Amino acid sequence: MSLTSEQVKRAAKELGADLCGIASMDRFEGAPKQQDPRYIFPAAQACIVLGFRIPRGYFRGIEEGTYFAAYTALGYGGMNLVYMPIVQRELTCFIEDHEYEAAPIPNIYAGATISFDTQEHNPDRSRPVREGLPSPDVMVDFRIAAFAAGLGEFGYSKVFLNPEYGPAVRYVAILTDAPLEPDPLFDGEICDHCMACVKECSAGAISATETESITIAGKRVEWAKLDTQKCSIGYCGGSPETNPFMRPGADPADYEGKYCGGSELSKVVGYPRVYQHNAALEGAKGCIRACMAHLQDKGALEKRFKNKFRTGRPWKMAFAPPEA
DSSP: OOOOHHHHHHHHHHHTOSEEEEEEGGGGTTOOGGGOGGGTOTTOOEEEEEEEEOOGGGGHHHHHTSOOHHIIIIIIIHIIIIIHHHHHHHHHHHHHHTTOOEEEEOSOOOGGGBOTTTSSBOTTTOOOSSTTSOOSOOOOOHHHHHHHTTSOEEOTTSOEEBTTTBTOEEEEEEEEOSOOOOOOOOOOOOOOOOOHHHHHOTTOOEEEEEEEEEEETTEEEEEEEEOHHHHHHHHTTOOGGGOTTOOTTOOGGGGTTOOTTOHHHHHHHOOOOOTTSOOOTTTTIIIIIIHHHHHHHTTOSSSOOSSOSOOSOOOOOSSOOOOO
16 A cells, blocks of 8 residues: 655644654764664654644743743643644554554653753663664654754754744654655755844853754754753743742752752742643743744744734843742
């Protein structure tokens, strides 16, 4: 039974994905073993990348400083742990009903094998099943997969930018042995290096001067050097200026260098751990919200709105947290 790229894309959209791109497996040549999807499914001929937009309204309460649960519950944990896996399963079954195998790769953080402090593979937590293989779990970089599937480009912040929805998209992948036609790489330009992501990141995690680069499918891509520990602290609300839930007497300086999600950090941020996911208190203030507002205001995105997302300066806490 034959299966074409157009059939897969049509099914993906009908099942609930907003975007679908296809990469040939040779585009992952040169990837580190721990991030190379070819080790997961050596017989795979294509990597299907699905994109799911984060509706702008999920950010509204955080933008106004009034309601913080929607982005955490619906735009982060609910998408990664519930909605996207359901669509992946349905598309996986669709492909296998056409007599090809499909291996879904969900956007779920394999914390058991990753060091919380460095975000790198921890050899004390898993080991290769035989010589020459990476340790489980291989962690596919979905931004690289999305680039290889022609869905957009890297923004300066390292957040991936899609021409329709900008930075407000989450991605998953499916590997298949179906001989699907790959999409061409994206050849447009979305990021204009306005540096709004740098200026508005509450954690100061995005360097304004230092960059990193890699080559994907023969094309060099570059982004700002990112301090993942600072990003992690800011993500959980470690900045008093962007966290109205800061516990009385808490000193964020005591938790510098620690990775998000730990019980010690929760003593600072104060927000309840709801929906089995860390509270994304900062709401991606620089890398998503500021970027999205800028790109929409300049008309750089295909997705249009009748009103602006941001009409004034972003809020900051008007007073220091109360003393214990």
